[in-house]
Amino acid sequence: MFGAPDPGRIRLRFAGRAVLGIALAVAVCGLAGQSLAGAVAGGLAALLALFTVTDPTVRGQALTTVLLPAAGLPVLALAAALHDLPVARDLAFLAVVGAGVYARRWGPRGHSLGVFAFMTYFVAQFLHTTPGQLPELYAAVLLSVATAAAVRFGAWCYERRLPPAAVPAPAAGTGLARITTRQAVQATAGAGFALVVGQSVSGQRWYWAVGATWWIFVNTASRGETLVRGFRRVLGTLAGIGLGLLVALPVAGAPLPSAVLLAVCVFGIFYTAAVSYTWMMLCVTLLAELLYGLLGVLTPGLLALRLAETGVGALGAALAVLVLLPVTTHAVTDHWIQRALHRVHLCTAEAAARLAGTEGADPAARVAELEQSLARVRLSVAPLVHPLNPLLGRKRRARRVLALLDDCAREIRGLVAVAADPEASHDARLAAACWRVEHAVEALTGGGAVPARSERPAAAEPALAHLHGLERALAELAAPLRHHTPLGLDRAV
Template sequence: MLKRVFTAPDPGRTRLRFAARAVLGIGLAVVACGLAGHALPGVVTGGLAALLALFTVADASVRGQAVTTALLPAVGLPVLTAAAVLHDHPVARDLGFLAVIGAGVYARRWGPRGHSLGVFAFMMFFVAQFLHATAGQLPELYASLALSLSAAAVVRFGAWCYERRTPPAPVPAPPGGRGLARVTTRQAVQATAGAGLALVLGQLVSGQRWYWAVGATWWIFVNTASRGETLVRGFRRVLGTVIGIGLGLLVAVPLHGAPALTAALVAVSVFGIFYTAAVSYTWMMLWVTLLAELLYGLLGVLTPGLLALRLAETGVGALGAALAVLFVLPVTTHTITDAWIQRALRRVHACTAEAAARLAGDPAADPAGRAAELEQLLGRVRLAVAPLVHPLNPMLGRKRRARRVLALLDACARESRGLAAVAADPEASHDARLAAACWRVQAAVEALTDGESAAAAPVERPPVTEPALAHLHGLEHALAELAQPLRTPSGSPLVGA
């Protein structure tokens, strides 16, 4: 796990820039709130708002990101107000929290913007519980929110807008459907049920920190779609929390909230959250846990007993999520895995078609953009397949097949990147062999995505010197080999129902 974090590829140092910009944006937000004379609850609220704005907003274009950022207060302020007003009315507060959770998950059907707004709404309710916010504190919290989101926007869209130079690939939206067939609808019901159970059990464990259990359930559902993904994510959340608590006992507790050292470690934690998020959920949770511990240190309430309570509440939240995905409108791993693999294969088709058009002289064709989209989709495929390749999965045959599929899809991505790079060369030319190879690749993708039980066997072709043709031959071979692990001779899918 440690090796994976530090050796994972970071093309264009995107993760490094993402993390460094987050530290700058959140730091600026906290300084702005401090200079405005806001009390610690306002500073914490502002810092969290900036973190969410920089972390969750993931629209495909800079313009889209700016619009989503501008919309955050429209959902955050009403939710923050409701949470503060209902603070002394437990039943209404709990029902309101569950309503926000259901609506926040359901909003994911509208893609990255719905996801971002849903997360922001949930966290505004959560931070009100974390700070025990009351109606009298709302004016200062509103000001902190406005200052912090403005500071984050200045950094993201002004001082450090690297997306203008390197447009990000669109974040894949979840699979569609209608009614209860739609994954986001089923997840909204699951998350509400799981959070309801976590809320009840969490209050039995602690009447003061019950919201930790609800928060654990919520974040376990984020960026998951199937029961397998959710169960694996729950395991990783608990593991990351355990490691983070151990680190907190060594680092955060002895500090006793010392401002300067705590501020430095908060910056390190923020960097760690953003840098590891795309690579390891366990590591991200380690940094999230340490950040929470440091904030409790600033509030003067951090003790070993509080850390033990956090672990217990996290376990309750993971249990709520697990029971919900197992028994409330379960979404099978196969359903989600197949959907994402199909989309990745179609992106291979699109990349090949764009490359062929570019080689034929069409300057508007963009194979590089399609290759970047394929990379994004493969990240989502890895998440979907994670339950199958997990060390605790006892089904060794399916584990081997899943690993083979991932290796061949990685080969497709590698060859697609190479093809896109060659097609971008103005000296590259198109000939009949390239056209025929492109057609064969597209036919192989169609055979796999149309549900045919078999595809053409791999054909060993003579070595070629033309780079474009070599990449196309590599794609042909990888796609032909994919037919076997994706479907057994009897036609069964990669994973069972």
């Protein structure tokens, strides 16, 4: 996790900005005279504003951030109004789950607004919000979102220099053929199971189970991805509870050490999110434990209850994706591998243009896009490389594909680093090598014949050496990708 590539230090900046933005939001709430409940609601609103907004342009991110309160505040009012009506409250919660997942069909903005709406309803259960608390919580959410926006788009807007890349969802169909529609049905059913069973486990903390089901569905597109994510959520929660026994319980809600540890948890959530869901869940669990410590209710029994409710939520998600309108890994994996290979080609072309002296060529931005595509490949292939997968042949092929794609990314990063050197000059052989890379990518993604790997003399020029390495990796990808079906996958996955 700590050794994962971080081109342009994007993850480091992402995490550092989150700590600053959330800390300032909580401080502003405190200066405005907010209670602890208001500070918690404000801190969560700032976290979501900084974490979930992923539009491909800064202008789009700003607009989505402005719209967050419009999605969240009515839901907060609904949750408060239904506080004393359990049946209506539960049905409304399931409706919010379904609508929030369905909103993903409208891309990053729909996803962000859906998450914000769900988490607003969730935090209302966490804080036992009543109508009388609404003015304070409204003010906390608005102040915190505004503070987070000021940090993100003013004090620390690194996107101006390196625009983040949007990662589109797999090609959609219509009706129940659309993945987001199927997931909305699955998530609602899974959340319904989690709600009923979670309430039988605890009448006070049942919403933890619903929250676990919801977050297991976030950023997944297939049955295999969802099952692996559920396993990792339980594993991360278990590790976080173990750490909480050593850290959160002894701190016992003391303000200063709790504040320092909360900042560390926020940094960990944002820094690990892109590379390890298990580590992220460890940080989320510890953060929740520290908040309960501040509220004065943290006990070993509460930690055990959180693990049980998380298990219920994971079971609900698993049953939903296995039984109800399952989405197999087959097409999803193919989509992300092809997109990653396309990004390899774009990175190569942009680096070659930079070496040729083309004004405005910026391969660094393309590398960020490639890293995001590779992250989605790893997520979609995760069911095959999981330690519990008994299909050893498929596991070997999947690992081979991931290793070769990582080789491609390493050669691309080296090529981009060379291209960034103002002393680097264009060589006619670079154009030929770039053409061979383009041809190999087209063959891999279009079903043509991949050029056979050829041994070339070691190139003295760094750029040419990286291109030769890229050619070799692409040639070697042909075998595992053409093994009967994509990655040896079939519809049983």
